[in-house]
Amino acid sequence: MLDIADLDAWYGESHVLHGLNMQVPDGKVVSLLGRNGAGKTTTMRTIMGLMGKVRGRLSYEGTDLLKLRPDQVARKGIALCPEDRAIFPSLSVHENLMLPPIIAQGGMSVEHIYELFPNIKERSSSRGTQLSGGEQQMLAIARILRTGAKFLLLDEPTEGLAPVIVQQISRTLAEIKEMGYTILLVEQNAHFVQGIADIHYLIENGHIVDRLEAGEFEKNIAKVDKLLGL
Amino acid sequence: MDFNLNLILGQMVLGLVNGAFYAILSLGLSIIFGLLGVINFAHGVFFMLGAFAAYMLSEVFGIGYWPALILVPLMIGALGVVVEVTLIRSLYKLDHLYGLLLTLGLAFAIEGLIRIVFGPQGLPYSIPDSLRGAINLGFMFLPYYRAWVVIAGIILCLSVWLVIERTPLGAKLRAATDNPQMVQAFGINVPVMLTLTYAAGVALAGIGGVMAAPIMSVDPAMGTNIVIVVFAVVVIGGMGSIFGSILTGLALGLLEGFTKAVFAEASSTVIFVVMVIVLIARPRGLFGKMA
């Protein structure tokens, strides 16, 4: 389980996370919902060890992550699919897929990944950045399934994508969840997370303002919509 | 001007020898700049140290040219590790200018030190026995050793290029050049990668130094002399382009040789003239991606 308590984080002088508290139990899908600038990406970056100045508690399977470099966090089995997808422009699609090193047993085979994402297989020799936005998103997800990481951080995987692609990603996530992965899913699309997350956290101005179990989500939807500014 | 075809061809072949050194050196500079963002002004000094290391191995231990080709890059690479870890590493967060100043200062210091220890005069290093003699190309007698330098230099550069473009190791290097943070977030120890890349880049210069020892004067200034031309090559080719730096190095060696044959007075300036023209017409260089 990932346990975050009283977490503060800064970009230089600007204080962005203010006493964040949340838990992500093993094998669950947990959503983190909030408006632009609420601190969702910063939370992901902090978990990954990418923030310069942080304070508070952040532990995964009992290890204090705040003491680790990003590569050491990755070696604990945590993998990031970032908001900008970070497909490497100098690498082919296949090289992008193969870049993250295997950090544990039990990752998906390349064959299985190609089965899950047939578009990626077709385009495997293209430059990574020649893919469409949807294909890039799939590649960014596919890339971290190979490594054996069991804890996935997905930062707004549906952002800017057409509804059919969103559906395809939704089906993929359902499949991944079925395999027992733990997922922290950052989103602004409440409808998308509703079908898949077990627990929902609502974030505003760098701290958690509410926590909803899947069963409570529907009757609190007005609150969620208000938080998201809809 | 005097157009004697044999002379022109002969000078161009010899120009290719220099071109091979330009290619080896600008390749290392490009790799280092691409990943570390450091313009390594100490590059020429590592070339010079490579030649001196070969000289010392031979004088002190009786170790010849062929083993030196393997041993010297390892020694220079190890020195590169020390330099990166103790000095260069602290500059990554600062402007490129600081890296330039530090490596330039380092170059002066090391060159001065070598001058104090060995004196300014050139030291002799002999051609390996197996490469003595020359081949008649019809238009010239080409010493075997120079032919070896051209062929080995080109093979060396192309191998490095293939490793970078076609292997998983090269993919890591390219990815880290694109986005080091993300590469580190995937579990790759990027700081170690930077160290090893610097070491590999200067080790290449070290190999160049060994190859140069039998045909250039082994003296403290040899690195500075060649690296001035190499920086012009890098500016013409475009900083950060691997293949561009190889091609430009060889091409400018040829051009220099050609000029030597038709208008010898201009042979040492022609590369700088080309540099000025390229800078005006295409400031990023012929193959450059970066500003």
Ligand SMILES: Nc1ncnc2c1ncn2[C@@H]1O[C@H](COP(=O)(O)OP(=O)(O)OP(=O)(O)O)[C@@H](O)[C@H]1O
């Ligand atoms: N590199 C940075 N330097 C300074 N401030 C930053 C930086 N990145 C983000 N911020 C600020 O930190 C706050 C939180 O940003 P963050 O990226 O975590 O938001 P987010 O919830 O992911 O938003 P979005 O939905 O737009 O992606 C914002 O106020 C933002 O302006």
Ligand SMILES: [Mg+2]
């Ligand atoms: Mg964000």
